[in-house]
Amino acid sequence: MTHPSRRQTPDPTSLLPLSPPVYHVLLACGDKALHGYAMMQTFEQLTGGAEQLLPGTLYATLARMVESGLLEEVPPPSADADARRRYYRVTSFGRAVAAAETDRLALLVDVARARRLAAERGR
Amino acid sequence: MDVIARAAFRLALQTFPARFRRAHGDEMCDAFARALGARTVAGRVAYTLHACADAVGQGWRERTRRGVPRGHGAEDTERGGRGPMLVGTMNDIRIAARSLRRAPGFTLAATIVLALGIGANTTVFSALERAVLAPSGYPAADRLVIVDHTWRRRDGGAPENFPWSWPKFRSFQEARPGAIAAAAGYASRSVTVTEPGTPTRESIELVTSGYFPVLGRNPVLGRAFTVSEDEPGITPIAVVSHGFWRSRLGGDPGAVGTSITLNGTRVEVVGVAPAGFSGLSGRAELWIPMAAAASFFSPVLLRGREAHWFRVVGRLSEGATLAEARDQVTALGRAIGEEVPPQDPEDVYGAGLRSFDDVRVNEDARAAVFLLAAAAGLVLLVACANLSGLLLARSRRLARDEAVRRAVGASRWRLVRASLVESFLLAGLGGLAGLGLSAWGVRAMAAAWPSQFTSSGGGELRVMDPSSLALDSRVLAFALLVTALTATLFGVVPALRASQADVAGRLREGSGATRPVRRALGLDGRAALVGAQVALALVLLVGAGLVGGSVLRLLDVDEGFDTRALLTFSYAIPATSASADDPNAFHAAFRDRVASLPGVTGVTSGCPPLEGYCWTTLVRAIEGAPEIPQGEGPQVAVNMVGDRTFATLGIPLLRGRELDERDGTDRVPAVVISRQAAESLFPGQDPLGRRIQLGVGADDKDDLAEIVGVVGDVLYRGPDEEILPQAYYSWRDYPERAVTMMVRTAGDPLASLPAIRAELGTMDRTLAIYGVSTMDQAMARSMGDRSVVLVLLALFAGVTLLLAATGTWGIVAYQIADRRRELGLRMALGAGRSSVLGMVLRQATRTAGLGLVVGLAGAWAGSQLLDTFLFQTRPTDPLAYGVAATLLLGVVLTASWLPARRATRVAPVEALRAD
Known part of the structure; x- marks a missing residue:
């Protein structure tokens, strides 16, 4: 008797370290379903304008993230939404990857602080 | 401002693969526009630049990451096929390379044809560059001038x-x-x-x-x-x-x-x-x-x-x-x-000025090089016509592929581009092979470069060094240019054909419908290609025939002496040398030593034939003839020769005696004159015993000489130059310190040179031998520019004849293959093999005849350029035209007959069933 092959959930740490745009998209989306332009806006607001996502990078990244299972495309939340826009939501795998990357970065930030490599503000 | 920014961004998005743009393009543009709207004017400019650069980078990444789907390239054809040029072209190159690999026979044939055309042009260009175009290299050479002294007669x-x-x-x-x-x-x-x-x-x-x-x-x-x-x-x-x-x-x-x-x-x-x-x-x-x-x-x-x-x-x-x-x-x-x-x-002297750059170019070299450049250009045109034919024939095979590609949405431009890319790839291969060919050709040309072409201004101004002929960067650039030009020339016909692809017709064509009769019978594009090749080949064949005839006539000119195994060299006794007091004693002793060397059968001295007259003078007086006013006597060439010169050189003694030991005594010097001198100075009289003055001695008394013999005429200059009356005096009467020796040998004349050098060294170790030459070399020099022009013209003509033959054969073979059904039908309906063959040959004759008519006109116009290279041959020599035309017609008919015969051997039913 044969079993249908079960799709295995990949190890979240296998994608680390994430490229900055991927991590930025994960941060921008949070748990909401957003379209590309909304992600650009959100991310800029969250970082106080210090960081921005440019459309070329953003959409190329989105396509890659969908392929690798970090994001999934979802139907527009309401009927009056712009038909051209595609909406994306972070998958549970995406969340796991984001958490793993955050842990990795937090560890590095701790090390940096211990070594007095962080800027004044962090102390 | 925003309109421009959006357009720029949209353009930048073109770097993304089409599929990606289809999925996200509009949304990206929208996001860009919104992000832009939220900024200040200065911010918009910076943001636009930033976003565009980002999009281009990401677009390339996206392409390389995903790879472009291979094969038909239809992904670039939406939106009118204005996909990114470069990537599409890379794709085309891959496709073309693969398709050329699959047809190695075709690729090899095309590469050879192109290599011949491009190689010929690159080789000739290297000569053109060095002989005509290259700068002199002196600082501010444009301010250099040659100041001439000038002379003319008062009248x-x-x-x-x-x-x-x-x-x-x-x-x-x-x-x-x-x-x-x-x-x-x-x-x-x-x-x-x-x-x-x-x-x-x-x-x-x-x-x-x-x-x-x-x-x-x-x-x-x-x-x-x-x-x-x-x-x-x-x-x-x-x-x-x-x-x-x-x-x-x-x-x-x-x-x-x-x-x-x-x-x-x-x-x-x-x-x-x-x-x-x-x-x-x-x-x-x-x-x-x-x-x-x-x-x-x-x-x-x-x-x-x-x-x-x-x-x-x-x-x-x-x-x-x-x-x-x-x-x-x-x-x-x-x-x-x-x-x-x-x-x-009567002499008037003055002065003149010429720019150095004008004087630097040898006019004969310029004429020869331009002639060869024109000939090489014709070779390239024939090669292009030939290749167009090959590509057309090939594109018929690929026609169904193309039609399918059109049917599934490939644009016309897309097909034209694919066709052009294939042409450029082929041209590149041909260009490389052509460069290899011309690397060899340039070396051969440097070796054969006529010495007349290396100087100008009376031989005092060296204009080029043949050993400098090389494939330098300018020649390479030229080769690149010619390759691109060639690709465009031969690629444009098949490309146009691709653009006119009639989708439905092509798809139907192969599957049983009879082709339109007009195209089968009429003079279509392929027939025009055959005609063009015939016309161009005829121009070159006629040119080669004319120059070849001239060279044959030159070789046929009687030199008047035996040119075989004759070595010439010179030496000069310095005025300060002990031997200078009695140079004749030294020369005589040296002559005896050389004569006794093994392999030497005769030694004499004097100005050697074919190397130009030693000097010329005017007859001053003839004893017993009316007085000659000063400066009005006929011109005579003078040569001071050693003992038994005529026997040693093989110049026939017609009357009287040789110059030898009997001369050089106190009596009146002896002179031997040529047949022409005898006829012009003593018409109808016996010249023997007569005395003449030729302005040879220091005074009139010294000048008087008695004619003791008459010998045959000898060529002292090129065979195409006027022969002057000649007078020979004995070296015994007129001693000179510098002499040119002529040594007749039994075997290779140059083999005796080391022994001769050693003999001179033992006699006086301060003397050097110079100006070593053999009569064979002198003969080659006297042919000079003609022989180089002839060899290259003949080579080019041979290549075009070959190209015209193979080109015609190829095109006719494909035409007939296309018409197999028609021919089979004719034969099934009762036409005999011979009548079908006759029909094919009639068409070939018509095509070739048209080409011949055009070619004859072209050859007639082109032959005027040849005039300076012809000898006793008129540019309109009917023999050259007749032979060339007959040869070409024969070649075209043979090239048509062979494939036609093969087609008619196929059983009609088989032909009807074919395809």
């Missing part, structure tokens, strides 16, 4: 450019016009260098002090000559070439100030010329002040007002124009000419 005629004499040049220098900043005299001579090292004969230039500064080539060590060294009577000094300094003086900087021995005279070395500089003569190893000429050569050189022997190079003053300078020089020249009345009152 008219254009002034001829003439060398200067020392007194006249001094007058010129004293009153030098303002437009000429500096001027210098130079003349080429040769001397024997005895110390240091073994004796050698070296070319030198006698120059005035301005020479090095005018040319901008001042010595790298020591100094040039000073103005005070332009005064006759100076102690001889020399500037040596860089090569001479390295090889003879050990490259020692201390060599300046040491001395060398030239023609037996000690000369102090005062300077070393820059590396690579060998004077305007292109061969100088040493430079000596002209004022010292008397010490080495004749005192007459610095005294005789009408001893014209050197040329003058000058430099224009800043701001002076050539026209200004010419006016001033002409005026001064007239004044100098009138200073002292010429010896002959």
